[in-house]
Amino acid sequence: MRRAMRAELTVTAKGQVTLRQAVLDHLGVKPGGRVDVELLPDGRVELRPAGARADVADLRGALRRVGQRPLSLEEMQSAIEEAGER
Template identity: 55%
Template sequence: MSTLTVTAKGQVTLRKDLLKHLGVHAGEKVTVEKLPDGRIEVRAARPAGSISDVFDFLKRENGPSLSIEEMNEIASQGWAGKR
């Protein structure tokens, strides 16, 4: 069992061993669920959905999917700050 300290701002920092146990790295999120009797449950937030959900982003509104060349052009414009 671990004891954590609440700061004056009402924040709690989880130690590295707890984050490692959750499988959470810097910048990732955790979910907190309120349970009865003043308890909480902390879990690593995992994205919902599947990899196939992103495939629709590559489709044009009324046509076929983008070609590799078209995707590369869009990506290069984005990196150049033109999009």
């Protein structure tokens, strides 16, 4: 099980925050690098290295639905062909 890393940061009078080296190392961001910030609806913020792309492996199970069995490639091809005939 992966353990979450926590860091408490201080906001300056200018409203700026300096990220600790451990955070930058975790993101793989070097000096001069850029960070993407996503503001989430629940008040949280997500940081990621700018230009970082999700790994294809991260998509595994993204379309899984409870109670629905996975389809074989043959079943998928058949469904595509059937839809094309309509």
